[in-house]
Amino acid sequence: MRDLRDQIDGVWHAASRLSSGSGGCCVMFIAAREGEGTSSVAASFALLAARKAQKSAWLLDLDLRRNAAFAAFEDGFARGVGRPGRAYDASLRTEPIYTVSSPVKGQSGADVANKLLSVHEIDRTRLLVSRFRNELLGHGQRVRLKSQPEWWSRVRQAADWVVIDAPAVTRSSAGLSFVSEADGVFIVVRADSTGPQEVAALRDEIAASGGRVAGLVLNRMGSDARFADRLAG
Known part of the structure; x- marks a missing residue:
């Protein structure tokens, strides 16, 4: 993962023009296939958002099994930024955005399946980064994401920005x-x-799923990283 904060001004300005119906603004970064640099862009954007936030910014990594965003902050990928610190329960006192195939037992014997998603403060920032507690899962237990509008409403109330790092659709x-x-x-x-055909296909998939494409991030052009804040026709 790379720190791209000094290269994504165009993306920041495009995102700043988005309107949110209620609470904080929510943006997603996604790619057609792996290796596009989505996590670098999402984490770098989240750091910019946290710097400008009055409350906080949340970076939500949807690749629950890998926790790549959390691991990158642990490794110190971003200059001048601390490591993950205190953990908070990310359930926000509502049903989570995932289901587990069978109960998950904590040390007390109680089912803790609803408490597997946490967020950690990144030292010296107003950024919170998600981590899924895979170590509590047993052999063969499966996790699936699910729609949970109440959770999204509450996270928007808790943060000025919600930044979603989505895995590649492939x-x-x-x-x-x-x-x-x-x-x-x-x-x-x-x-x-x-x-361009892959980009157009993903754009159509996003629209068919009810999403709004806000722009295109052109990453790694030659030896550089250049960005556009619009999606060409």
Whole structure:
């Protein structure tokens, strides 16, 4: 993962123009296939949002099994930013945005399936980064994401910005399941390898799933990283 904060001004300005019906603004970053740099863009944007936030920004990594965003902050990928600190329960006193195939027992023997998603403060910032507690799952237990409008409403009340890092659609449909929750969706494209047909196909999938495409992020053009804040026809 790379720190791209000094290269995404266009994306920030495009996102700042989005309107939110209630509470904080929610944006999603998604790509057609893996290796496009989506997590770098999402984490870098989340750091910018946290710097400008009055309350906080939440970075929600939908790839629950990998926790790549949390791991990147643990590894210190961003200059001048601390490591993950105190953890908070991300259930927000409502049903979570996932289901587990069978009960998850805590040390007391109680079912803790609704408490598996946490958010951690990133030291010296107003950023909260999600982490899914996979270590509490038993062998064969499966996790599925689900629609939960009340959770999204509450997270918008808790944060000024909600930034969704979605896995590539070739790997998982998780992002498409939640595009309708975002005020705007940015498609991340490795511009030196991804064709316009793939971009157009993903744009159509997002629209068919109830999402609104807010722009195109052109990543890794040649040896550089350049960005556009609009989606070309």
